[in-house]
Structure formats: C-alpha cells, structure tokens
Amino acid sequence: LPYGTGYEIAEDESDYTVTMTGESGTIGEGGIAEAVASFDNHRDIVYGALSLSKTVSGNAASTTEKFGFSIRFTEGPDKGLDGAILSGNYSEAVWQGSVLRVYLTHGQSIRISNLPYGTGYEITEDDCGYTVEKHGESGIIGANDAEAYASFVNIRNIYIPPQPDTGELKIVKTVEGQNPDTEREFEFTVTLTDAYGYPLSGSFNYTGSKSGYISNGGTVKLRHGEYILIHGLPIGTRYAVVENVPENYVSLPYGDTGTIGTSLSTAEFVNRAFDLEPPTKAGSADSGEESTTLPRCSLLLGALAAAATLACTAAAVKEGKRRRG
DSSP: OOTTOEEEOOOOOOSSEEEEESOEEETTGGGOSSOOOEEEEEOOOOEEEEEEEEEEESTTOOSSOOEEEEEEEEOOSSOOGGGOEEEESOSEEEEETTEEEEEEOTTOEEEEEEEETTOEEEEEEOOOSSEEEEEOOEEETTSSSSEEEEEEEEEOOOOOOOOOSEEEEEEEEEEEESSOOTTOOEEEEEEEEOTTSOBOOSEEEEEESSOEEEETTEEEEEOTTOEEEEEEEETTOEEEEEEEOOTTEEEEEESOEEEOOSSOEEEEEEEEEOOOSOOOOSOOTTTTOOOOOOOHHHHHHHHHHHHHHHHHHHHHHHHHHHHHO
16 A cells, blocks of 8 residues: 555444554554554443233133243343342243243243343244233343343133122912802912111002002001012012901911022912801701701811811921922
8 A cells, every 4th residue: 555545444333342443544554554543443242131911801711821921032232141140939940942921820930030131032922712811022131121021811701690780579378278258359468678677668560460659567458379579679678478368368478588589589479268057957947957056166176176287288388498498
C-alpha cells in the first residue's frame, strides 16, 4: 500500500462486546511501514429462567387432578439445556431429550432456571376436558426479561338448575262410609306461618276443583273427590289444615301439618260417614207386631268402635308412609 493511503475498519454488529485498536489510520504514518489493527470480541453466556403455573376453577373442577404438560425447547446460539435447574412444588418432571414432561395440580408450579438467553420454548397441555385459558405459552428466554412466565387456568363448570324459592300445598277431600253425601261441602281452615311461627302475610292463588285466593286463617270448602292446589308459598312456610267435621262423620287426616319444601306438600282428608238412624220394622204396638228398633246407644257405641278402628288404621298408614319416605 502506498504511503499515505488511509484506511478505516468496521466490524458487523453482533451481540459481542468489542474492544478494538488501530481500526483507522494512514499507511506509513509515523514512519511505521505496517499498520496493525486488532478486534477483541468478548461475550459471556447470560442465563434466564421460565416459570409455569397451574390453576383450576369452576364448580366441577378437581383440585387434586394432575395435568400433563410438554415444554419443548429449541436451543439458541449458546447451547446448555443440560445445565437447566428445576425447582418448585411440581408433582413430576422428567426430561425426554429437549422436551420436559411436567405434571402439575391446582396451585402448583415449576421453575426452570439456568437457561441460556436465546433459548426458545413452547408449552402444550395434554387434553383434559377443561376450557383452558393460557398466557405466555411460547417465547424466547431473555427476549423481554430475564425470566419468562407462563400460566394455564383450567375451567370446568356444570349447570346447576336454580332451586325454587316457593312451593305448593295440595288439599284433597274423600268421603266414604254408610250412605255418604258426596255433594256435601266440607269446610277447611288453613293456617300459614313463617319459619319463626309468625303469621304469613299475603294472599296465595289456588287452582284445581276451585280457584281463588287464600291467606292465613282462610277457609275453603270441598266436596268428595275435589282438591285445591295453593301456589307460591315461600319455602319454609309452616302449614296446618283443620277440617270442620260435621255430625255423623269421622275425619282421617294425613299430612294436615307440615313445612313447605321444594316438593309438593299434600294434606289428605278422608271422611267416614255413619248412619245413626236405627232401622225400624213396619208395625206398631197396636197392630201387635214386634218392633225391631235397636237401642240408639248401641248404634252410637258401634260408631265409636268403628271410628277407633279407622283411627288406628290411619295411624298405621301414616307410619308406613313415613318409613317409606
């Protein structure tokens, strides 16, 4: 190179630290025939980390189920996966080449440290039947910060139908026995109180054989085979249904008191009729024919005995239904 020739040396950009001397000058300057330029490139490996966390939510999510993950790494300019360090409260973790298999339950996490900057990663979760919300599932170590974070939230819910806040009360009337009057109306008084025993306010619609509204202390009349269904009673309402039993009838109630729940409450009333008129045979003392009239007291005793038998039967029926319930 002729003396007096100028020069300037530039190195392409890289991620190395460069120390350079003599990068520019003039040939023969200072009487030196040969100019010398030197470039000293230096780089230390910088390490980062990756953290993966697992959370589950929903009314059908399992907090003990293990969820499997595959973390696939791609080595950058500086290789060094063999030096990766695992920490955290993970359930299981095993290397399969450049893939790390991890198992986490709700609230667990794993941290993989000592990963060289530039190392790429991609995290996939095994199919598990959950809706998955994920963040940071892929990236490059050191691209933004020294530590990369990935989170997976698994969600599972099942539909639970809302529980009704009101229930219904059914009142049923049946008449049987000797010469029952199936057209006769029987009166019922309905007492309604709240869970604390205080009178229930408001009126409640009823339908069935009859329709209308009834409130605490209200009455309704039913014939044989009729019923009403009272709607909209608050859950927890206490009820008592009392029948005004006419003469010559015995009442056998079932479910006449109780508490309104989500299932139908039923108060059944069976009335047994008794014919207390003594049978007579045609004729009189004047005609000389003997009367077959039975003493009225005997008939009353018979009616009372029959009533006692029916009461025992009703008690047995109640006990049987209670046990079956």
